[in-house]
Amino acid sequence: MTDTLLSFKDVEIVYKVGNMSIRATTGASFDVPRGAIVGLVGESGCGKTTLARAVTRVIADNAHIAHGQILFDGIDLVSLSDRDMNALRWRDIAFIPQSAMNSLDPVYTVEYQLHEVLRGRGGLSRIDARKRSKELFELVGIETNRLSDFPHQFSGGMRQRVAIALALALNPKLIIADEPVTALDVIVQRQILDQLRDLQQKLGISVILVTHDISVVAYICDRTVVMYAGQVMESSDTRAVLNEPYHPYTMGLKNAFPDIKSAGTGLLTPIEGSPPDLANPPPGCRFAPRCPFAEAICRAENPQPREIQPQHIVACHRSQEALQLRTEASKYETWQQIP
């Protein structure tokens, strides 16, 4: 019986662009268990970052959460007052951005930016903040004498460690990591991911890891949520999602990425076509136009998410035939014959 820290319930986020409404996410539901790393994976523009950012409620000016709940420790963040929401920020919910270069203020030293959080948000004294800053730098493996350096004086990997240190500063319950390693080279990626997992396990933090890279998910995540065009297509244990996918999109996604463990023996198979226009989505399943297995019902009716195995949720009309589809999907030709 896992204890749930965060729970998305039917979340819909709408962007207003001109006089158009664009639903960045619709009916998004999934849980983040306590002490687990949940991977949120999908192509760029699928709404994964928007959904993750919604937890902090710092989203674009033209976006708003139109529907649903985000339960954090049983509290609905969507209906929380600004004041109460702000109290949770960083103390309970921290964030690791994609590019630490741009997310650290260039005109202040790293120590200043740590102190800003430790003293301003954590209420620590100057002396305690100094001690804690050193502690945090040791934790992420940076020499403490570099605290007085400016962000631009660090290398890319180091900056990402600084960002992790910042996120850990107030012992949060949840960290949202938005493509935390995408900008780094593969070797540094692995170091940062290892460290993130170490610290997460040691400190018992829950992590939402947003990424487009399924190999990162495979490497580090306990659970995986696959998103496509603003909707959750499949979510389960990472092992189950990767080894026994029920959704054709997950199958396709797996084919399109090299395996981080078995260094790329198979052929990479791209999914043909591009995601639908969210301002004007197709009537049925959103993946249907690119799906090699799409049938009449798929184009007519949007499949509802169903629990196909315990803790394994899939939104596909043909999930019953998954066994057969998996065999088909592993063939290169299958993906070439999309109408």
Add this chain to the structure above:
Amino acid sequence: MLKLVSNGIRSGFRSLRLPVGDPFAVAGLAIYATFLLAAIFADYIAPFDPTEILYSKDFTLAADLPPGTDGHILGTTSLGRDIFSQIVFGTRSALLVGASAAFMVALIGSIVGLLSGYFGGWVDIVLMRLADIAFGIPFLPFVIVLAAFLEPSIWNVVFAMALVLWRDTARVIRSQVLTLRSRGYVEAARVCGSSDLKIIWRHITPNILPLSFLYGSIAIGWAILTEASISFLGFGDPEAISWGYMLQDAFASQALSRQAYYWFVPPGVAIILVVSAGFFISRGYEAILFPKLDR
């Protein structure tokens, strides 16, 4: 149907790269158009000869008449000249100075920037040191000295601007050319063996043209303000009626202490209108050039 026509006109303007999307820019263009018409048809619009000394019906000098008397819309000067007619004729020298100075500044600045940015090396070093020197010359004092030595003429301002103010345009164009030069299609054209001249003409010039227009439209304002300052200080052409000359006349004739607002306010307003029209248009260009600014 009407919409179709207006769209047609609109796209016609687009191809000229005139900033018609921005309401400010449209207002600016409208102001320009009005003043242009006033300059062309000045002889028909102005009720009096702006330099003629006028007399009232009782044969006294028509001096310092308040607005509205005897058909003098804006009144008369201390020497009995019609202020409204002077404003109308002042449009000519303002637009002449503005347009020619802007043209010179944009032309010289663009050419220097192009050469400097495209060829680099010693060409760049020499031209940019020259720009540094031009930045070290105090502009208005320079125009004053030049205007004092040369025959009084409205062209002194144009000449001085051409000598000094190319610097701003040149620097901006240069950096633009530097980024353009590293773009894929320019590299490609170079690898394919296109001549420098052809690359500059075909690939680079079209891309810096809006920037030249931007700096040109700002230079119009600068030129008119400078001409006004020079005339105000008494180094202008006494033969040419300009708004700056009118202000000098008013200032020297104690119009301020006599509260003769009708005399010295209209020329200032005319200058503000033309110069801000230039700003509004350049803002429109900026919106085209830097769409990320949104507004």
Add this chain to the structure above:
Amino acid sequence: MTQFKAAGGRFLQLLLVLWAVITILFLLFRLMPGSPMAAYIDPTFTVEQQQALMAQFGLDKPLWSQYLSYLGNLLQGEMGQSFRYKTPVSDRIWALLPNTLILTFTSLIIAYAFGILAGAYLAWRRGSMVEKLSLPAVLTTRAMPEFWLGMVLLAIFSFWLGWFPAGGTRTPGTDYTGFWDLYTSGDFIAHLTLPAATLAIYSQGLPLLLMRSNMLDVMKEDFVTMARVKGLSNWTVVVRHAARNALLPVMTSFAISVGYQLQGNVVVETVFSWPGLGRELVTAVAASDYPLAQGAFLMIAVVVILMNLIADLLYTFLDPRVSHA
């Protein structure tokens, strides 16, 4: 350390520009048509008398030798004798410089204080009615001829309302014993108000527009979003992070504005009969007092060039990305 090296390079460049401007100035005054002394040579002078006068000002020597002695004299701070006053030009220039600098800095400090605050406010209130009305108004102040604005203020506040004196730096007949005595007197400040207000109104547009557009850019930066995600207060986000970053280029522009302002002073000082370098330049040129005109021009040029250098250095030292490279 590198920024000191860069500063050294910039200093050499400054010397080059200064030399070039001095040379241009020299040529401008010598190569122009007509004898520079024409206005001061009485037609009744004999040829000998004329030549003696020319020799007195060193105008009988060949051009290159005049140039060398001109440069040599300048190095010693010597700018020749004024034709009109028959006193050393340098004395006069140094006496007028404080008036010009006080006027320039007073107006610019006011303009920048206002412009920075208003610019940040307009960026924050982006898209509001206030912003829509303010921006054209600000552009209009940039489109005004400075001297015209001065004339309007003069007509209203001096001639009509009688609140401020019409010109000069002090009421005739008043006497001040020392430098500080004069510049801190209420009388001086009353005289300073209108010209300083004129220049301030004209100058506030640049810092305002710069601050606003920088703020808008910076507000889109990730670190500002992150500051919000961190739950920092609005004040910290807007002032400590957004404004602090947006301020950098505005501070740099201050130095450049000093240079531009000095040129604008030429007309405003004339309107308010403010005894400064600009007005002196105008009267000297009008009276064909070339040594004095040359001296005033040179002093203005030196300040302009110096301010361009300071602008560069300011940027180098204020931005940690450059200073801690």
